Amino acid sequence: MTEFVHLHITSSFSFLWGTFLPEELINFAYQLKFPYIALTDNNTLLGITRFYVCAKKYGIDPIIGAQIDIKDAGRIVFLVKNIDGYKNLCRIITQKNIKKQIVLKDIYNLTSGLICITGGRFSLERIYIQKRQIDYAIYNLKNLKELFRQNLYIAIQNHKLSDDKKVMDIQLDISRKFNIDTVVTHEVAYLKKQDSDLHKIFCNILKKYHHKKDISPLPGDNFFLTSNAYMEKLFANNKNALYNSYKIAKMCKEFELPLNKIGPPKIFSSPNKSYKRLSSICFKILARKNSPVSIEYLERIVKELEVIKRHKLSDFFLIARDIYEFSKKRNIRCSIRGSAASSLVVYLLFGGVDPVENNLLFERFLNEGRQDFPDVDMDFDSERRDEVFEFIFDKYRDRCGLLSTVLTFRVRGAVRMIGRAMDYPYSEIKRLCATLPSAMRRIDIDSALKKYPELKNHPILKEHKLLEMVKKATSLPYASSTHLGGVIILEEPLENIISIHLSNKGYPVAELDKEDVEKWGLFKLDILGLRMHTAIAKSLYFLKKDISIDEIPLDDEATYKTLQKGDTIGVFQLESPGQRELVRRLKPKNFFDIVVEISLFRPGPVKGNMMSDFLDRRDGKQPIFYPCKELIPILKDTNGVIVFQEQVLEIAHSFAGMSYSEADAFRRAMTKDRSKEEMESLKEKFINGAIKSGHDESVAENVFDMVSCFAAYGFCKAHAASFAHITYISGYLKTHYPLEFYLGLLNAGSVGSYPPSVILNEAKTKGISLYPPHVNYSDLNFSPYKNGIIYPLTTVKFLGEKTAKTIIKEREKKGLFKNEFDLASRCKLSHRVIKMLKIAGAI
């Protein structure tokens, strides 16, 4: 039997062209019993990681490729034969992304290890043949032959279109004349025939929504994933070309993506030297912070450094420390969030809350069983985060990049875009979208129709075709963007790993998303922006007093009184109506109470009624119950309620006898949606472990039931503690320096839940005078004035930043303005602006 392999497939990562996810392709290929399958998306490698991993999981050999638009060759399919070919493909796509248009000359040195297939739709060769300009087609082929030699193939295709047969005959003729092999390919843009409509609608979105007028969809409905039998029948007379697809697949199947093989840059020549350097920094800081160093700290630091050494993570920490040092030198506020805050090493390197003092469990962050790089998420002052990026890109140059994020269709957006593509009038689209509840943004329309009874008679139900298309499109990617703050730093050039494009700010962006990075096992840092850091930094600027805000003791009574009153507008994490309500009930008396508060106010605990349980037990309204005495030390602080993920880990470790890595795996498994069988197996494991540790089966069952109820709701204590520290600092500033605190909030952009008017109103109710803008006293931002706050000039309507700057500059240069005429003549302001300034009383 002649084998056929699909070598020309575009998934939904060819945005608004392909109509299926790579996983769906693999699943379909598995059903059709394909041993090989290729993915050749348009000018991108964004989908290849998930395609590769999924294919391997199904036992199918993945063939990596892409189709690339080249100005003097048209759309060419490239397939990767080996690692050189892969690197070259990454470089070609990077060039294409950066230059927007490439020519054959640009890829002159980038052809080794690649197979080139021309002759498909949109290739210049086919276009010339269709126009009967055979000489041009031959000229084009000769150029490609010169570059790719025996790795060049002419694609012959039959999608049952009127001119397919004629074109094929000419292609076969040329191939014989010029000794170029042919290969049968079948372009796939949808998996099933009936999905051709969606492909056409996607092209309409490109035309009508993105105004790409020259896009035309694939004709007919034969661009689906055909079976081998279908292809053999269709190309019964071209067995050789058919077989060539198999031959190419065999050539490409040896290539493997270098997953889990690329580490972070080496700071020192040997891991031992890096480790020594890291240890020395940690011990020095420890001696400075906790002199004399207690045994507890010493034991903890030694244990953590041992784990770090075994996992070869010293370089990882040194790189992150380097970035932190830079931010410190530049006075850019920085903190660590997430489970990393539970590490003493992290505390010593980056500051934050003391994990020993706050009883934070290191194993939640890093344990023996963890194979991947741990997450270290760093929060920086939002306004100055770009300085940190500049530093990283300057230091690591071609070895680092930001991450991509893939935008997928959600229901509302899909209705809007597809409705537009289907020629629905704007008013109708608005009507259909406006009545779709916002909660549907994260779920598909079918689930929404089941979940929300009020959608029973929704007008969209009458739009059958639109509804069908929306259902098909939901969760498919339609564009890529830059990830909020993910940065990868590698030991070799990023271009060797993946293709790159440039962000709006000109930073390199790797065509990998967050999940891909995990699969690659790459070193990633999250460089995030936190507006509250900006607000705190600005408050300190106005304070003009040297207070080490990060080092203030965490036991300031006045601060806790402010929080207990629920006076928390502007206080980090505690300002939403629900939080204000909870903080009043909880009445935090110490730092741990803030940690609990932040952990309890989450959708899970709210749904699980953990808040009331916690408060009722604390206030003696409900008895505190422990299924067995071994749980008392673990759950004592939270009155017998499981509030933190760390507690689940401790229970699995101490009660069920699991190692910390097993306990962490258990915790992760418990937080996911589990099938009945998975749940049974977890239960069995837990109970067997508990019995082995000497507990009764009935007690073990009780504890498991308790853990399974709360595990999904638990919050990472270390993350809550690091946030609680920022909460405390903001609360402290609000209590002791309200004027500066409000100024900081007002000038930091949109911080928290409330608009500036609410913050200003609160400041006023607290006796801080507010002064309207004035041309002689106002600045570009809210600023202190006579023990109160004066509005910036930009709060006057029709007065933009540019005009405000002109006024301020003129004032600083030639003195105060005497009257409106003086102002108008010196600053050349429009009549409208003068009028507004007058009405506002600003002159």
Next chain:
Amino acid sequence: MNYNNFIKNWCIREQIALKIPCRFHPLEKIRPLLKNKGFIDSNTLSKMKNNNIVQIAGKVILVHTPPTRTSTRVMFVTLEDEKGLIDVVIIPENAPECARDVLNKDIVFLKGTTRKTPGSIVKVIAISPVRIKNKSI
């Protein structure tokens, strides 16, 4: 010009010329009228006991529909008047009428009952919107 007219005058001027009100909250200009019609401000509300029928007015600041224990969709609304914030809860039974106002208007007038649990702030459980016919609104 008496004080009320002075406030009214400045409120209007700020509304015309400023992006964020400064001297006076938008509700201050109609406070005398609201007082006559039995509306209370956030300060008075905070001192009230449980289960009182009240009328409140405020600028809509936040509308939130978080997950609840019973999975019913309750709207938590934050209103603001010149004295501070008012937390309003709109339960599904009263949702259509009150929610329409809250979602479509900048300033809303609501009738509701007070609810105060020990240690918490006084909330208003909205019953219905109040219609006020006056040129100054």
